[in-house]
Amino acid sequence: xxxxxxxxxxxxxxxKKVANEEISFSVAQGEVVGVLGPNGAGKSTLIKQMVGHxxxxxxxxxxxxxxxxxxxxxxxxxxxxxxxxxxxxxxxxGYEAIYCTGRLRGMSRAAAKRETDRLIEQLxxxxxxxxxxxxxxxxxQRMVGFATVLIGELPVLILDEPTNELDPERRxxxxxxxxxxxxxxxxxxxxxxxxxxxxxxxxDKVAVIDHGKLLAYDTVRKLKQQV
Ligand code: ADP
Ligand code: ADP
Numbered sequence: 001x002x003x004x005x006x007x008x009x010x011x012x013x014x015x016k017k018v019a020n021e022e023i024s025f026s027v028a029q030g031e032v033v034g035v036l037g038p039n040g041a042g043k044s045t046l047i048k049q050m051v052g053h054x055x056x057x058x059x060x061x062x063x064x065x066x067x068x069x070x071x072x073x074x075x076x077x078x079x080x081x082x083x084x085x086x087x088x089x090x091x092x093x094g095y096e097a098i099y100c101t102g103r104l105r106g107m108s109r110a111a112a113k114r115e116t117d118r119l120i121e122q123l124x125x126x127x128x129x130x131x132x133x134x135x136x137x138x139x140x141q142r143m144v145g146f147a148t149v150l151i152g153e154l155p156v157l158i159l160d161e162p163t164n165e166l167d168p169e170r171r172x173x174x175x176x177x178x179x180x181x182x183x184x185x186x187x188x189x190x191x192x193x194x195x196x197x198x199x200x201x202x203x204d205k206v207a208v209i210d211h212g213k214l215l216a217y218d219t220v221r222k223l224k225q226q227v
């Protein structure tokens with residue numbers, strides 16, 4: 001029942017920088033995994049390979065048993081990925097961005113509309129419903145981007161530093177929503193964060209990355225016992 005299986009994943013960029021070295025781990029259905037480590041450790045590189053945005057130099061990535069190094073095109077059917085604001089959606093309004101993403105994921109017009117309204121309500125985005133993304137504040141863009149990840153009930157969500165630029169109340173809202181989604185839909189979630197406190201409240205397991213290597217992969221409780 002593994003969602004992801006990563007084996008010996010290695011990424012060497014064109015400038016010879018070894019960003020990931022022999023990383024192996026698996027993520028089970030319904031787990032919430034935090035990816036922790038200092039700046040430049042290789043967290044984004046790992047995530048970008050898992051969502052098919054960066055191709056591995058060596059190693060394997062299986063998603064629901066499918067070799068997605070060969071078939072990266074299949075990844076978006078299963079995985080919602082959010083890193084920065086969705087630049088491609090810049091000219092759309094908040095409503096349009098969320099609705100269109102739902103439609104792209106195969107929702108009917110009625111379902112996409114219903115779900116968009118619900119997310120706007122739930123994430124308190126009424127103010128930017130009719131505002132173009134490029135005219136929103138950084139925090140508003142993040143929240144809309146976040147809504148585009150949530151629409152469509154994808155089985156896996158991968159979020160790279162989702163709470164950057166958010167005030168404490170928005171952060172809490174976001175963590176609550178993720179926790180609820182995990183509980184209700186069994187959504188498997190990976191999130192990059194260097195806020196250990198936040199991570200501790202949401203995640204089941206932590207992958208600690210440093211200098212491109214996976215130093216530890218265990219539950220928060222077990223990791224604390226080792227310190
Ligand atoms: P993190 O997300 O942990 O901050 P990254 O995965 O972004 O780390 O980067 C890991 C290392 O790889 C860093 O030294 C970074 O400068 C380097 N790096 C990232 N992307 C590239 C790239 N496209 N080309 C060359 N080096 C890169
Ligand atoms: P992120 O951590 O989200 O990748 P960064 O600001 O580290 O954001 O990097 C922005 C872009 O520049 C990314 O596409 C990354 O792959 C690339 N990049 C990062 N470090 C380097 C580097 N040393 N050489 C070349 N490209 C890099």
